[in-house]
Amino acid sequence: MAVTTTAQVAPFPKSGHDHARCRDWMIKRAESLCLDQGLRFTPQRREVLEILSTAHQCLGAYDILERMGHRDRRPPPAAVYRSLDFLMELNLVHRMTSRNAFFACTRAEHAAPIQFWICRHCGVVGESESTLITDEVARLAGELAFRPETINVEIEGACQTCRTP
Amino acid sequence: MAVTTTAQVAPFPKSGHDHARCRDWMIKRAESLCLDQGLRFTPQRREVLEILSTAHQCLGAYDILERMGHRDRRPPPAAVYRSLDFLMELNLVHRMTSRNAFFACTRAEHAAPIQFWICRHCGVVGESESTLITDEVARLAGELAFRPETINVEIEGACQTCRTP
DNA sequence: CAAGAAATTGATATAATATATCGTTCGGTA
DNA sequence: TACCGAACGATATATTATATCAATTTCTTG
The missing domain is CATH 3.30.1490.190 (Ferric-uptake regulator, C-terminal dimerisarion domain)
Known part of the structure; x- marks a missing residue:
């Protein structure tokens, strides 16, 4: 007999997991959500989501910041928090409160x-x-x-x- | 028929709740735990636990700090965190990660x-x-x-x- | 009790995380 | 083009937490 369960489990990424594909999927989802809701998926917001969904880990706001832009032209902390707030509003990103860190949500809904x-x-x-x-x-x-x-x-x-x- | 439940619920304090009594009970419990385990329930640790158990809310570390000592002779931040670590080790205090705050645990065990x-x-x-x-x-x-x-x-x-x- | 070891506290500095404010730029629209 | 509101940049600062080392207290042992 089959095991019945009340939970749908999103497994951790496999060792051969392709982060680039996962990232592209997230970006597409974000674009579609923003289109539907008349919101702007700006380059900055896109960059934050790319960084998070490629990492497939939770990252601190300042970890994300370090990976943004290039050595020159790095945005101020508030910019990262603004993008994170935007993405969290759409449920594309969640906050891991026990670590003060953020991660890209892999579930569609x-x-x-x-x-x-x-x-x-x-x-x-x-x-x-x-x-x-x-x-x-x-x-x-x-x-x-x-x-x-x-x-x-x-x-x-x-x-x-x-x-x- | 009686409602069956798997949970033992510790209700919120009633409006007539006596914080002083609650605090005394917590202090007694801390004393007894420390005695058993050969740990030292120092005045500083006691003060932190008194503040938390009287508040019956979660408080930030710096909120606790403000209530410690008198205007003069206030301990440095690290002192509060040390006492909190000690009390958390004994499960007398928990950390509310979503708020970066701490509260006194009202359950005996x-x-x-x-x-x-x-x-x-x-x-x-x-x-x-x-x-x-x-x-x-x-x-x-x-x-x-x-x-x-x-x-x-x-x-x-x-x-x-x-x-x- | 004296001396040494260990735990605790005090003092200072700084790291890590997050927000406030305000002027400028960008995108869409009348 | 002129306007409006959203987004961004820049600057400052608030909040939370830790590192380090010296001074003090407490405990243990001779």
């Missing part, structure tokens, strides 16, 4: 709030989408008479590649 | 990792302990071949008192 898995060793980020967890949060919220606005589930540990067998 | 509920308006913090959630995280970890080390579940929103009815 979020049917529900998701869970983030981050490897302490290589920094790679995976995502899962467990309705069981979100349902339980909703139930608990009822008990507590609490109205949830953002749900943040971050699991840090060792990914398959990095944990010693 | 954690049988399992817990969930934090924080009100955006008044900053009050509640805790729940849902084994359903932690079990599901464990199951997902298996699917992902991921070894979890820390699990961080933070729900931000509006508490019963603050949400407009």
